[in-house]
Amino acid sequence: MTRITNVSLRRILDSRGNPTVEADVLTESGGFGRAAAPSGASTGEFEAIELPAEESIAKARERAVPRLEGLFAGDQRSVDAALRAADGTDDFSAIGANSAVAISMAAAKAGADVLGAPLYQHLGGAFRGENFPVPLGNVVGGGEHAKEATHIQEFLAAPVGAPSVSEAVFANAAVHAAVADVLDEHGVPAAKGDEGAWAPPISDAEAFEVVAEAVETVEAEVGFEIRFGLDMAAAELYDDDREAYVYGEETKSTDEQIEYVAGLVEEYDLAYVEDPLDENDYEAFAELTDRVGDRTLICGDDLFVTNVDRLREGIDVGAGNSILIKPNQIGTLSDAFDAVELATRNGMESVISHRSGETEDTTIAHLAVATDAAYIKTGTVGGERTAKLNELVRIADDAV
Numbered sequence: 001m002t003r004i005t006n007v008s009l010r011r012i013l014d015s016r017g018n019p020t021v022e023a024d025v026l027t028e029s030g031g032f033g034r035a036a037a038p039s040g041a042s043t044g045e046f047e048a049i050e051l052p053a054e055e056s057i058a059k060a061r062e063r064a065v066p067r068l069e070g071l072f073a074g075d076q077r078s079v080d081a082a083l084r085a086a087d088g089t090d091d092f093s094a095i096g097a098n099s100a101v102a103i104s105m106a107a108a109k110a111g112a113d114v115l116g117a118p119l120y121q122h123l124g125g126a127f128r129g130e131n132f133p134v135p136l137g138n139v140v141g142g143g144e145h146a147k148e149a150t151h152i153q154e155f156l157a158a159p160v161g162a163p164s165v166s167e168a169v170f171a172n173a174a175v176h177a178a179v180a181d182v183l184d185e186h187g188v189p190a191a192k193g194d195e196g197a198w199a200p201p202i203s204d205a206e207a208f209e210v211v212a213e214a215v216e217t218v219e220a221e222v223g224f225e226i227r228f229g230l231d232m233a234a235a236e237l238y239d240d241d242r243e244a245y246v247y248g249e250e251t252k253s254t255d256e257q258i259e260y261v262a263g264l265v266e267e268y269d270l271a272y273v274e275d276p277l278d279e280n281d282y283e284a285f286a287e288l289t290d291r292v293g294d295r296t297l298i299c300g301d302d303l304f305v306t307n308v309d310r311l312r313e314g315i316d317v318g319a320g321n322s323i324l325i326k327p328n329q330i331g332t333l334s335d336a337f338d339a340v341e342l343a344t345r346n347g348m349e350s351v352i353s354h355r356s357g358e359t360e361d362t363t364i365a366h367l368a369v370a371t372d373a374a375y376i377k378t379g380t381v382g383g384e385r386t387a388k389l390n391e392l393v394r395i396a397d398d399a400v
């Protein structure tokens with residue numbers, strides 16, 4: 001292992017055209033790692049804090065960079081502990097989780113480079129599992145990612161029967177194309193949302209029919225099982241004052257929301273439902289998990305925010321049976337690994353995820369393989385999404 005000699009930070013563009021933070025980490029033996037922070041739009045209330053990119057860079061340069069120089073790049077726990085110590089808050093509000101996560105990931109890449117190992121190997125170790133994650137591909141979407149489209153944020157193709165990562169990735173792209181065909185037949189124009197999913201001006205009920213038809217068509221073509229799932233991002237639908245989930249003109253009480261989601265799982269044989277309920281409602285999550293958790297994944301994104309304390313609370317009451325892992329929600333790779341480990345020890349699946357604002361960074365593809373995650377959620381089309389999907393294909397091919 002060699003020591004970090006230099007950490008540099010710069011402002012780059014994300015996929016929405018917003019500024020984000022990129023970090024370069026250099027070691028004394030010439031090891032190099034570069035990584036960039038993604039950014040959410042439907043962010044959870046309990047996420048680590050993202051500061052404006054310029055401010056985050058200035059604060060991290062002043063407080064974190066001097067502490068990092070001299071540390072071993074391959075010693076991820078020490079690097080991440082130094083980031084936490086430099087920040088001094090629980091939520092990275094002093095230097096920004098955007099600089100923290102960019103540095104944490106860049107250090108991991110520099111550590112891998114020093115060893116001459118691919119990142120997934122460095123992070124996962126010699127005894128990592130042999131499994132590859134099933135990609136969940138966003139094919140129709142709305143909510144905070146596209147205005148005038150569906151209330152439900154994401155309809156996700158789930159090629160659970162694909163014999164390989166490559167076939168799964170191409171199946172999702174085929175479902176995305178098939179959705180366009182179905183919309184075209186119905187005369188519905190559709191732009192794309194932030195993650196590259198179609199964002200048609202149709203009701204949620206119509207979207208279910210469109211996606212079900214597209215999935216069925218592609219399933220028949222490829223000859224393996226494709227199901228679909230949802231990210232309801234229900235914290236964005238929930239109105240605290242009205243104590244109800246708001247779908248345009250319609251509202252649903254918490255009990256009605258549970259009934260609605262349980263009905264959808266039944267009707268469409270959903271493989272996956274993320275954030276079906278508000279981020280503060282562990283109890284309702286637990287009730288839904290009790291009802292349908294034996295046949296689908298109930299995943300906490302805004303509920304858990306990749307945070308072991310919130311996950312522990314969920315485990316105690318049986319809220320959800322899987323966790324979404326977004327490194328920038330918590331600020332470091334060590335924290336993200338801890339969340340995966342806690343989930344695994346408690347029989348929960350992990351789903352490694354992109355954000356709606358992304359870059360060409362491919363770290364999450366390596367993270368998903370390193371942690372033996374059941375799923376990766378990283379879109380279907382669009383350069384910042386295919387960067388991760390293509391990296392997954394390369395990892396499976398052992399060609400990184």
Ligand SMILES: C=C(OP(=O)(O)O)C(=O)O
Nearest residue numbers: 040041042043354355356
């Ligand atoms: C990827 C998501 O969106 P965002 O990055 O906007 O939180 C999500 O909610 O899972």
Ligand SMILES: [Mg+2]
Nearest residue numbers: 231274275301
């Ligand atoms: Mg989500």
